[in-house]
Amino acid sequence: MRYVYFATFLLTALAVGILGFRGCTSQRPPLEVFPDMDRQPHYLAQGASPFFADGRADRPLPPGVVARGELRANASFYEGKTANGGWVIGMPEGITVDAQFMKRGRDRYQIYCTPCHGALGDGHGITKLYGMGATPTYNDDRLVKMADGELFNTITHGKNTMMSYADKLEPSDRWAVVAYVRALQRAQRGKVEDVPASHRAELGIQ
Ligand code: HEC
Structure with a gap:
């Protein structure tokens, strides 16, 4: 009989011990049997450190450092500039203007520039209706002649x-957009002579 009392007491203590304190808060730190490197000395971003001579915890990159694969030595492709600092005229080396490239340019143009x-490059985008009047037309002589x-x-x-738009268009896409802008300019400045004679009748011109 003694064991029954004992077991009942033990079960009650266990049940109260496990379930009875649910939801209670405690100010005391939890028992940590295995701390698992939870606490380690570390610097916060842009914090101070007496260890380095300049007092900063962040280490600046040594001058001239370039991330792997990010060396952009080809100035004509990445900056649109020639070796003597002038603007590139035409497309830089390594770019082939074909139908696919033009389609890519149109696609990016319609997303980011329209x-x-x-859509015609005439400066009449939707933002004009909301008061942004300063957007120029590409059909301006200055922009047609621009390198x-x-x-x-x-x-x-x-x-x-x-x-x-550098964060939205990588360099090759920027060139594709340039090619498409050229196509828009060309389209706005088309002459009757550009239309093959066999198709002129469709325009109502003899
Ligand atoms: C949020 C509106 C907006 C978007 C989007 C935009 N532009 Fe413009 N763009 C302008 C405005 C405004 C100007 C006139 C800036 C100024 O005052 O010279 C301009 C000027 C230009 C010029 C003429 C620059 C010069 O030398 O006078 C070109 C070329 C041009 N944009 C191309 C683009 C292309 C390509 C895209 C898409 C990648 C684009 N823009 C997207 C508003 C925009």
Whole structure:
């Protein structure tokens, strides 16, 4: 009989011990049998450190450091500039302008440029309706004559109120957009002589 009392007491103590304190909070630190490297000395980002001479915990990169695969030595492709610092005219070496490239340019243009410059490049994008009147047309003589490298540079760095698209378009896509902008300019400046004689009748021209 003694064992029955004993077992009942033990079970009660166990049940109260396990279930009875649910939801209670404690100010005392939990028991840590295995700390599992939970606490280690570390620096916070941009924190101070007396260990380094300049007092900063962040270590600046040594000058000239380049991440692997990120060496952008080809200035004509990455900056639109020639070796003597002028703007690249035409496409830089290594780019083939074919139908696929133009399609890519149209695709990127319609995503990123149409809202302001309009599908035709005439500056009548949707933002005009909301008061953004400063968007130029590509059909401007200055922009028609502008070197391709400078157009590339505008996409890369933006210009005045136009922001940079370098984070959205990688260099080859920027060149594809430049090629498409050229196509838009060409389309706006087409002459009757550009249409093959056999198709002129379709335009109502003899
Ligand atoms: C949010 C609106 C907006 C978007 C989107 C935009 N632009 Fe512009 N863009 C402008 C404005 C505004 C200007 C006029 C800037 C100025 O004051 O010279 C401009 C100017 C330009 C110019 C003329 C630069 C010069 O030298 O005068 C080019 C070329 C151009 N944009 C190309 C592009 C291309 C290509 C894209 C897409 C990748 C694009 N823009 C996207 C607003 C935009």
